[in-house]
Amino acid sequence: MTISPAKLSDPAVRAFVTAVNAGDREAFLATLSPDATMSDDGSERDLPQWIDREIFGPNGRMDVQTESNGGHALVANFTNETWGEMRTAWRFTVAGGKISRFETGQA
Template sequence: MTIAVAKLSDPTVRAAVTAINANDRKAFLALLAEDATMSDDGSDRDLLPWLDKEIFSSHGHMEVQTESDGGRALIANFTNETWGEMRTAWRFMVSDGRISRFETGQA
């Protein structure tokens, strides 16, 4: 069972998932705090190259299965043209409507 993106609880996370699924890099970047950081499978990554490789150039798409922590923690089936489909966990740290950090990895 999936959760419709429009039903996600946190408005910033909802906008981020919407941007990912629309392959809208500009909209996603507009949600990031100036000094935003991220990690993948527990290792900090260089944010912009990671976004381009794993999401935008490979047409990433999220189907959210569950949310917790007020909508800032997601379990999703993530698909891209590089890796295919995988079950992933996402945690977003949001401050003043901007994403300051997100962490993702296999769930």
């Protein structure tokens, strides 16, 4: 069963997932702090390059399965046109209403 993005606990994470699923890069970037960082499968990545390659170029989508840690940890089926569907874990650090870091990888 998936959790509707509108029901996610943390407003910043809710906006992040909503922007991903809408394919809205501008709204996505608005969820992040100016110095936001990220990692994928434990490796630091260049955030703008990664989001274009993994999310916005190949029409990425997150179908959230579970949330924990006050909405700062998600397990989602992530789908894009490059890799198909993968079960992924997402961890978010939120400060001042913005995401300052997210980490993702296979769950």
